[in-house]
Amino acid sequence: MVKVLIIRLSSLGDIARTYPAVGLIKEFLKGAKIDYLTYSKYTELVEHFGVSPIPVDEERFKNLNGILKMAGEIAGKGYHYVVDLHSVSRTIPITIACYLKGSKVAFARKYAIRRHLSILLHRVLFPTGMSIISENINTVKRALSPLLSHTGNKIPRLRLSENPIKLRNIEANSVDITRNIIIAPFSSRKTKDLPNETIYLLIKSLNQYSITPVIVGAGENLHEMDEFKNIYNNINYINLVGKTSINDLINLLYRAKATISVDTSALYLASIMGKPVVGIFGPTDPRMGPQPLPPSRIVEVKVDCRPCSLHGSNICRREKRECMTNISVDMIVKELSELVKIDR
Incomplete structure (x- = not known):
């Protein structure tokens, strides 16, 4: 063997x-x-x-x-x-x-x-x-050469069972995820996070399409989510930040209609399963390696200080984070609509 x-x-x-x-x-x-x-x-x-x-x-x-x-x-x-x-x-x-x-x-x-x-x-x-x-x-x-010399350009995708899996979190189990959009707006590096106002406007825009998005993130992002909740209201979303295990997250991403994510793990987990993803890149650049697999769309803006880091950082040298703040919700929704059908 x-x-x-x-x-x-x-x-x-x-x-x-x-x-x-x-x-x-x-x-x-x-x-x-x-x-x-x-x-x-x-x-x-x-x-x-x-x-x-x-x-x-x-x-x-x-x-x-x-x-x-x-x-x-x-x-x-x-x-x-x-x-x-x-x-x-x-x-x-x-x-x-x-x-x-x-x-x-x-x-x-x-x-x-x-x-x-x-x-x-x-x-x-x-x-x-x-x-x-x-x-x-x-x-x-x-x-493994020459054992794998005949594989060509094939890129295998991760496949999960189509049978519903009971998730650890009770709230996650109540989500009809197959008709929903997942948003992963936070990263372990603060410069890669979506600005709170952009998150708010994105949720508000999706609500106009009768979509109640599911917000995911790690336990380390609880502070950011709490800050967001204290500022913005009158929008509909399901908050699962810090409430999912790795297994929960994988299964949610696998069954979701599509995923919108900054340069963080959710983007690549959804991507390797062949799911539609919209990747939002700011201080990092997908051309340096972190490219999601198709079907995917990239949202980014040209800024003369970009890329400024390999993995992102916690401090923007210019303080304004123009690479993220200049990304509009219209840009994100446009790329999403190219991947999946969203009707008002």
Whole structure:
């Protein structure tokens, strides 16, 4: 039996973008045993991939001794192929240890110099069509060559059961999500958040189409949502910010009519499942890698200081966040209407 190890420790959106590469192995290497090394808190997502998660505590990566001990344990499992889709100081020793034990390995290319120059010059220096998903697929093909040389340009999508799944949150279970739109307006980096006024006007606009959108976000976004609720009212929406598990979120996104999201995990989770998504990009630029798969639309505006960071940051140097505040609701709704039918 062929044994394959995929390594990606974090984060939720980045792990989501590894699925097409994992799916390629599953589809074209039948019978292979595929393990996935990741932080314990992301196991719920990896289980949806149909592979065997190897959950690890983040504390084990706090010092070199913990990393080297982990490297020895993993190398001892006798993998034929090891694909490091993280390629950072925490994972490289593990991959090298496996190589020294006879595994064929490949590292995801980071293009660090090109990324930093793009940010420094506020000019994207990447070829058209480059994406993190395509780089993950290419890394898998390099590691498993020539076994996957005949796969062409195929990009597998994650499929869930069509049967209704009872979600952990009672309020989430009451949502007729198949007729609804999900909005993910918040990120872990504040500069990528939609401005509160834009969120309000977007909800108000969707209400005119008899749509009551579902707002999702992580527990760390509760403060932003509370701030929004204290300012804006007289609009209809369902607030699930901080109320969904990873499994809840995946199932909501899978069954929704469409998703509108800033550059955060919801965008990529919906995308890898082949669902219609509208991605809103401000300080980050999709041409530097974080591109959702089709069917998708991108909403962005030209600002001379963009891109200003790789993952977004908590402070805008210009303070005005023009890359986000200049995005109008009309722009978002127009792209949404190109993807799905919305009638007044």
